[in-house]
Amino acid sequence: MNSMLTRMGGFGSPEDASINSITLFVVLLLSCVVIGHLLEKSRWMTESVIALLIGLLTGTIILLTTGWKSSHILVFDEELFFIYLLPPIIFNAGFQVKKKQFFKNFMAIVLYGVVGSMISFAIISLGSIQLFKGLDIGVLDLGDYFAGICFFFPFGSNIFTQKLIDCEVLNQEETPLLYSLVFGEGVVNDATSVVLFNAIQKFDLSHITSANILQFVGNFFYLFLTSTLLGVAVGLFSAYIIKKLCFARHSTDREVALMFLMAYLSYMLAELLDLSGILTVFFCGIAMSHYTWHNVSGSSKVTSRHAFAAFSFVSEIFIFLYVGMDALDMEKWKFASKSPWTLVASSGLLLCLVLLGRAAFVFPLSSLANLFRKSNNDKITFKQQVVIWWAGLMRGAVSVALAYNKFTRSGHTQLQGNAIMITSTIIVVLLTNVVGGLLTKPLIRLLLNPHKHSGISVDSDLSPSKRLTLPLLSNEHESESNVDIGNPLDSNRTVHHYWRIFDDSIMRPVFGGRGFAPVAPDSERDVILR
Amino acid sequence: MNSMLTRMGGFGSPEDASINSITLFVVLLLSCVVIGHLLEKSRWMTESVIALLIGLLTGTIILLTTGWKSSHILVFDEELFFIYLLPPIIFNAGFQVKKKQFFKNFMAIVLYGVVGSMISFAIISLGSIQLFKGLDIGVLDLGDYFAGICFFFPFGSNIFTQKLIDCEVLNQEETPLLYSLVFGEGVVNDATSVVLFNAIQKFDLSHITSANILQFVGNFFYLFLTSTLLGVAVGLFSAYIIKKLCFARHSTDREVALMFLMAYLSYMLAELLDLSGILTVFFCGIAMSHYTWHNVSGSSKVTSRHAFAAFSFVSEIFIFLYVGMDALDMEKWKFASKSPWTLVASSGLLLCLVLLGRAAFVFPLSSLANLFRKSNNDKITFKQQVVIWWAGLMRGAVSVALAYNKFTRSGHTQLQGNAIMITSTIIVVLLTNVVGGLLTKPLIRLLLNPHKHSGISVDSDLSPSKRLTLPLLSNEHESESNVDIGNPLDSNRTVHHYWRIFDDSIMRPVFGGRGFAPVAPDSERDVILR
Numbered sequence A, B: 001m002n003s004m005l006t007r008m009g010g011f012g013s014p015e016d017a018s019i020n021s022i023t024l025f026v027v028l029l030l031s032c033v034v035i036g037h038l039l040e041k042s043r044w045m046t047e048s049v050i051a052l053l054i055g056l057l058t059g060t061i062i063l064l065t066t067g068w069k070s071s072h073i074l075v076f077d078e079e080l081f082f083i084y085l086l087p088p089i090i091f092n093a094g095f096q097v098k099k100k101q102f103f104k105n106f107m108a109i110v111l112y113g114v115v116g117s118m119i120s121f122a123i124i125s126l127g128s129i130q131l132f133k134g135l136d137i138g139v140l141d142l143g144d145y146f147a148g149i150c151f152f153f154p155f156g157s158n159i160f161t162q163k164l165i166d167c168e169v170l171n172q173e174e175t176p177l178l179y180s181l182v183f184g185e186g187v188v189n190d191a192t193s194v195v196l197f198n199a200i201q202k203f204d205l206s207h208i209t210s211a212n213i214l215q216f217v218g219n220f221f222y223l224f225l226t227s228t229l230l231g232v233a234v235g236l237f238s239a240y241i242i243k244k245l246c247f248a249r250h251s252t253d254r255e256v257a258l259m260f261l262m263a264y265l266s267y268m269l270a271e272l273l274d275l276s277g278i279l280t281v282f283f284c285g286i287a288m289s290h291y292t293w294h295n296v297s298g299s300s301k302v303t304s305r306h307a308f309a310a311f312s313f314v315s316e317i318f319i320f321l322y323v324g325m326d327a328l329d330m331e332k333w334k335f336a337s338k339s340p341w342t343l344v345a346s347s348g349l350l351l352c353l354v355l356l357g358r359a360a361f362v363f364p365l366s367s368l369a370n371l372f373r374k375s376n377n378d379k380i381t382f383k384q385q386v387v388i389w390w391a392g393l394m395r396g397a398v399s400v401a402l403a404y405n406k407f408t409r410s411g412h413t414q415l416q417g418n419a420i421m422i423t424s425t426i427i428v429v430l431l432t433n434v435v436g437g438l439l440t441k442p443l444i445r446l447l448l449n450p451h452k453h454s455g456i457s458v459d460s461d462l463s464p465s466k467r468l469t470l471p472l473l474s475n476e477h478e479s480e481s482n483v484d485i486g487n488p489l490d491s492n493r494t495v496h497h498y499w500r501i502f503d504d505s506i507m508r509p510v511f512g513g514r515g516f517a518p519v520a521p522d523s524e525r526d527v528i529l530r
Helices: A002-009 A013-038 A047-065 A078-096 A099-104 A106-135 A142-152 A158-166 A176-202 A210-245 A252-272 A277-295 A298-326 A330-336 A340-371 A382-391 A397-407 A416-448 A450-460 A464-473 A491-511 A524-529 B002-009 B013-038 B047-065 B078-096 B099-104 B106-135 B142-152 B158-166 B176-202 B210-245 B252-272 B277-295 B298-326 B330-336 B340-371 B382-391 B397-407 B416-448 B454-460 B464-473 B491-511 B524-529
Strands: none
Touching: A013 A047, A013 A298, A013 B078, A013 B210, A013 B252, A047 A298, A047 A416, A078 A252, A078 A277, A078 A298, A078 B013, A099 A106, A099 A277, A106 A176, A106 A340, A210 A252, A210 A277, A210 A491, A210 B013, A252 A277, A252 A298, A252 B013, A252 B298, A277 A298, A277 A491, A298 B252, A298 B298, A340 A382, A340 A416, A382 A416, B013 B047, B013 B298, B047 B298, B047 B416, B078 B252, B078 B277, B078 B298, B099 B106, B099 B277, B106 B176, B106 B340, B210 B252, B210 B277, B210 B491, B252 B277, B252 B298, B277 B298, B277 B491, B340 B382, B340 B416, B382 B416
């Protein structure tokens, strides 16, 4: 940047430093991608663990070269995270999700996401207040403290499931039930945490009245509905524009740019209106993959599918790399190191509370969900429940970033109580991600044994990218015909049935979609020619 | 953003303002894309003109609603521009360029870019110093002034050629000679302007010695060679990695992420080493499209081609939108409006000097280039020279941003001389882009009459995106066989001949490329399946 910027009028060291750190980050991202590829066959490593370890290693090197002063080269910037890194991750999640499985398990997902989060929140926050009182580590601001607890919500979905897809252990094809449960839980949970946080800031916790609770429930449903509707509306608008303008016959670049800008617009509009941007952009992704994606040309289909996925992939690695690097920052450890045993005790207690909090809602709620499932095949088995419990432990990119942002605000590390809280959080994050990440693959293999039905070994040879494209470009997979498995009296079946009729008769003729695209359905040649 | 950021710890108005402005910008970008599509058939409008006009309109509305205080909502940020917006534009230019034509006309391009820029610089700067002295508009800092003049260098290439490709007037298929000349001139010119600027800052202009000039020439060649080599080296490295690791069999997302990160790395490394980032990332794009692109899977090919193009497309619209919006900023006009006639006079003089400066090198250098071209078909005709002269007038996204950055640095608008300079620049930018942009399409149609050989009308029906993909996915177009048109004694022919032998025997076996990819050449099916 020197030549560029000096040419423009001479810049000092801050800009040079930012070029240095960006270059270093790009090199580290590249090494994560390459090492992640080399270790893809490994039974233990996932890309997030690699990124964390590389971050830790780099942090150590920086620490040694700067004389134990600083281990991170970029200051955490919530604008960078919430405006640039997060939206592509969540949009891509919605864009690639198996819609049918997601909506089939919608009630269970909401149950986990809403009720489960609240149970977990209550156990972790009340438990840790009692325990920390016993440890006597200084006064914590209660509001801040509760807000920080949001981190322990189970947003373990994105990077976790993505990586397990890569590992071909837990994927949408072989274990659709588990995938959609763990995955959907994380997305719905975001709306819950927005409402919880706002509620905690507004209401006096010592005076919990029934009116307060009613208002809280009302708030939640309002936020959930408006965020979802906004996302769907923007998605439908993009489908309508692309269908009406017949972009398909003119320019792939324009179509891809339009889809990208529309997705981004949905997120920004939601944040502007104080809604849950995560929920909005997720449902925008679902609407776009159901309607818009079918209206564009063949090469736009391939491009949007893979460009969004690649963008999300890089963003996730970036976050884990940052966390690994920042974990060694000295300032945080200075205060905590005065009382090492308190630190170990508090980390251990936090970890136990997190495990307990998850167990307290996964097992009861799964039993509850099973009551509504008639066929035995649909029921969530105990082994699957264990996987859901364990899988949610691994913090996703989003929850890690939330925790960091909350606990490392300037000045906070000066208080001993906060310092202990921050360092405990770092220890829990590293433990759940590195140890948990290393153990998850073997655990799932042990419990679910996906290779017992090795008759479909041909299918599991498909690479993840193949699996992404195949069902979407051929009409065989995920066929949305009216022939549905299951009991005709099943309520899910009926809802789905009426939705299909509504979709075919009203939605698709207006907004396009499979079979209603403005151009003839893409033949194989089209993908190449256009 | 409110919910997200307040949840994280309460933010004030600056972040809210940034969400407002980002949302507005996304909406404006979307309207540019849609309106650009609707007016695609028009003979007059190009996307850059539309973006400028929408920017002007929005600026007027903001001006009226804020009570004549401010017309722009984002402050110009050179980090945003040079780190995020510029690299994708230039990389995409290198990635999509017709390599054969570019290298065939390489000497003419360097002649325009280097010698032409210097002639133009000398005429404009010396001429305007004399003329401004006559107008008596206050003292301009000579160094700053010269640096600002860099704007008038002919970097008219990118958005100009891109839009003309869209309009199917000047494109790589029908007018390859003109395209590569106008286009290449802009890229080579960047290295010249870096060297010129550094030279002006270092040397005393009043003591020009032969040693100074020699050092200047040496500097230029050093910068040109090292920047090019760095770009090619990073491109080859990416090809080697992807070939060796056989990514193609595993993940499209990883391949696309790797290509994107590598391209970005080349730019950042160049800036870190004080080289010309534009030149480096351009040649990295060329190397990647020659080697790396052939080593990846079918869907990665489609995705990289279109994702990079879409990214570049959005960046360019963004810059023009900003310029249109910023042109109405009141502060700049406050000082200049005290002497309206001086403003008109100086704008007119600047415009004349720019026209003269371009004419002074395009026509003589074209004649010089023609001396080395043996066959009459290869010669640059007078009509083509007029198009080159006119086309370069339209400022590309890059030069517009350079000029803004230079002249709108804080405090500069306080001096009357600078205010006149800034407002004159804005007038020239708007005139050359809007008027020039409107007239270019008819001018080219009139002079070159591309439809006189309407036998190939089938070919011109291909949409731009088709044209991008077709030659790259089929082996017929741009066939890189050893059968070459032209005289066997032609020096270009010989150089190209030896390059082909070297490429086939050493480069491609090591780095992959057409016919040497690690996987079997992609059949049509592969694009869909992978």
